[in-house]
Amino acid sequence: MSLSLLARRQAGGHPMRTLLTVGAATVAIFLFCFLRSIVTSLDAAVEASASNRIITGSAVSLFQSLPSAYMGQIEAIEGVESVSRFTWFGGRYQSEENFFAQFGCDPETLMQQYPELLLPDAQKRAWVRDRRGAIIGQGLADQYGWKIGDTIPLIGTIYPRVDGSDWEFTVCGIYRSAKPNLDEVTMYFHWEYMDRVLEEGGSYGPRGTSVFVVKLADGFTGEEVSTAIDAYYSGGPQRTRTQTEAAFQAGFVSMLGNLPTFLGMLGTAVLIAILFGVVNTMTIAARERVRSMGILKSLGFPNRIPVRLYLMESTGIVLLGGGLGMLLANLTQDPLRAAFGTYIPVYHVTQDTYVMAALICIAIGFAAGAWPAWRASRLRAAESIRRGV
Amino acid sequence: MAEVVIRFEDVTKAYRKGGEALVVLDHLDMSVEAGEFLALMGPSGSGKSTILNLIGGLDLPDSGAVWVQGTDVSRLSADALSSFRANHVAYVFQAFNLIPVLTAEENVALPLLLTPLTKAQRREQSRFALEIVGLSDRMDHKPKQLSGGQEQRVAIARAIAMDPTILLCDEPTGDLDRDSADQVLELLARLSSEFGKTIVMVTHDLQASEYASRTVHLDKGVVVDPTIA
Known part of the structure; x- marks a missing residue:
């Protein structure tokens, strides 16, 4: 018996709801990795350009x-x-x-x-x-x-x-x-x-x-x-126009117009959507567990324990979903690179993207769990047990 | 004369309902001795459950002092109250209040997380508590898989797992049939007589009160039977 077991059991108390939330996090983090990788892959060619080569084309x-x-x-x-x-x-x-x-x-x-x-x-x-x-x-x-x-x-x-x-x-x-x-x-x-x-x-x-x-x-x-x-x-x-290799590569990226900005906005929107989704899940869960939190307090658990339980649960759900999303992003690199063909020939997911995705998962988990955790910490034990469902 | 473990000194408590103050305890004075099995009886709203909540520090009095084992619990901070509850008192509720996603053994082991015991010691202690209440063969069952009487016995096992001095029982047989109720009451009486636990039990059931060593009757927040106050 441990608090993490309790957090896991509580998350598993409504398997369908938890699975759907994990699934949503999987899709969201996969999309984040995918969209960011398009931008980083386009930038990678520019960044890796040789400094001792220049390219001359028609002006x-x-x-x-x-x-x-x-x-x-x-x-x-x-x-x-x-x-x-x-x-x-x-x-x-x-x-x-x-x-x-x-x-x-x-x-x-x-x-x-x-x-x-x-x-x-x-x-x-x-x-x-x-x-x-x-x-x-x-x-x-x-x-x-x-x-x-x-x-x-x-x-x-x-x-x-x-x-x-x-x-x-x-x-x-x-x-x-x-x-x-x-x-x-x-x-x-x-x-x-x-x-x-x-x-x-x-x-x-x-x-x-x-x-x-x-x-x-x-x-x-x-x-x-x-x-x-x-x-x-x-x-x-x-007349000719001669540019560094980096500028020449960047010219191809700029032909895509505001696509990188658009992809960035899309990625942010996806993450905000999943934040709302997890907040919703955790808020419903918190409402269902008013009595459980009152019981814990009546047993002598201090206020920080319910806080920790909610944060563990929400962060665990998002990290599980996010981990699956990152795995999916990793496994689909080759088929996506083949699908992109000449358009993004060096498509791949960078270490930075994985680290950023993991940090985002933790941040979303904390943000989603913070509200119910704060509410739970303020509940009075007697009232929770009386009111709880 | 036995040691007094619980003492109410001029305690008043009121709840606000629809803008009006509803007095549930009115300058109450009472005490409970160590090892006593006390039954609190009285009509709804007479302050019985409030007394339990005040002893356990789940609620605070508006005035007066609630002394439990020499500590005025109404003066403790939130963290000190949590620690006090973990070490000295345990609750048994009418609705059992087990955590539905945990097994019987896990429910019993839950409060032991507050102790420095190892995992193996926690398991041993929770199994021993389940053995005392006669549910060794049900430890892997979740609350939904148990009868009402069994659920309440698991709740009692959870309460005694921490070896508290005081057991606070709020209508522990209110949701049980007669046979199950008798089993639970016999268990509580045994905990008092064999293990020396001080038990304060709220009940509406006259038959339940017969298992207690003393009964206090309350009405409108005051003791109405002066001979046993």
């Missing part, structure tokens, strides 16, 4: 290609160590629904500029050798069941083949990412292969490059090199 729009000749010119600018091209391919796998990001790039420069891209040496060499070769992230491999040596047929949307056939790429490697700024649901292939097909008339589509990724030489800041690049092209033929 008009990201959808406007830059001339490929810019590559050599940018390489010659002081403070530039290397330049890599990236062209958005925009293909579909088998049908419109199967979309993931694909970029034409320079394999060797890509691997030199992105040490966070983890690929075994043998696979690196195989990709460099095979002009129709591609590497895919582990997430894509898991999602579609692809393995090394498989052929991936892609329907060109921006770059359709003239004969109506699919583009075909051979999987040479499956990469992992060491940092959240690089997702694992993208395919990279040889930019030159695509350009050659375009040059030979095998495909329609704009020639050029979507963006240039510039790695800075030691001793140069992103700001000064960005200014130099944009100044170089200020007179055309196409």
Whole structure:
């Protein structure tokens, strides 16, 4: 016999009511973790961005290609160590629904500029050798069941083949990412292969490059090199806009408008709703237990014991529900990441989110139990026993 | 002459009802000796239950003093009163007032949480108390699974588990049939005679009062039988 046993038994006295409250807390804390993780996952890519890389795109729009000749010119600018091209391919796998990001790039420069891209040496060499070769992230491999040596047929949307056939790429490697700024649901292939097909008339589509990724030489800041690049092209033929990788990533987040704020408000509303729910449960429970509290007092229990019982019960209910919500959030990371695909490729629930969720559970538990606990502490034993039901 | 364990000195108590003061104890003087089994009788509103509440410190007098084992309980703080109740008095109510979600054994062990006893000692003591009231075979039953008489015996076991000096019984047989009532009254008489407990019992039942060693009759807050006051 212990007070915690009494608190547990009291909570179990109305199993359906307790289960429903636990269920509501489960859903609320899961939603909190889910919504917050969308925001933190979007921010993670920004925060993990490299400080020694800058990105040059068209000053008009990201959808406007830059001339490929810019590559050599940018390489010659002081403070530039290397330049890599990236062209958005925009293909579909088998049908419109199967979309993931694909970029034409320079394999060797890509691997030199992105040490966070983890690929075994043998696979690196195989990709460099095979002009129709591609590497895919582990997430894509898991999602579609692809393995090394498989052929991936892609329907060109921006770059359709003239004969109506699919583009075909051979999987040479499956990469992992060491940092959240690089997702694992993208395919990279040889930019030159695509350009050659375009040059030979095998495909329609704009020639050029979507963006240039510039790695800075030691001793140069992103700001000064960005200014130099944009100044170089200020007179055309196409003006450029160069940003740090973090600013470039943040630009994608800002395209979502006020979504993070909206998600934050939604999460807060969910938590307030569950607070009301638990307060309601505890208030009803307290009304039913007036006599029990009077009995405890008549047995000699001091006022703090009923207070402790209510706080234990309400905190226990919310922590149980919240724990299940956190477990659910943890178990659904992979399927949700797959469902989000290219939109939030690094979706995951951070330790901070779990800690915050646990603290919120404790706070809600205390807040919900505080009112009935205070009422119980003020009840006079004789009156409680006389009035109680 | 036995030691006086309870003494009311000029105690007055009134409740407010609809803006009017209803006097339930009117300058009451009375005392109870150690080991006595006292029955309090009288019509509803005569102040019987109020006397129990004042002895246990569940209520406070408007004036006068209530001395229990040498302590004026009307002067104690809330925490001191809780401690006093835990150590000296125990209640047996008409409605049994067991905690419905706990088993008989757990109900009996509940007040023992206030003691420094270990879990094993608490279990031993609560089982012993249940044995005294003849319910060793019902310790895993919850109140709903017991008859009224059994519930009241569990309540008595809970009351004696702490080994209090004074047992305060408010209509302990009011909700019981005759046979069950007799079993409970015999148990109370035994607790008084064998274990030396001081028992103050409120009752309307003349037959119940026959188990007591003394009966005090109350009416409108005063003792109406001066020969036994």
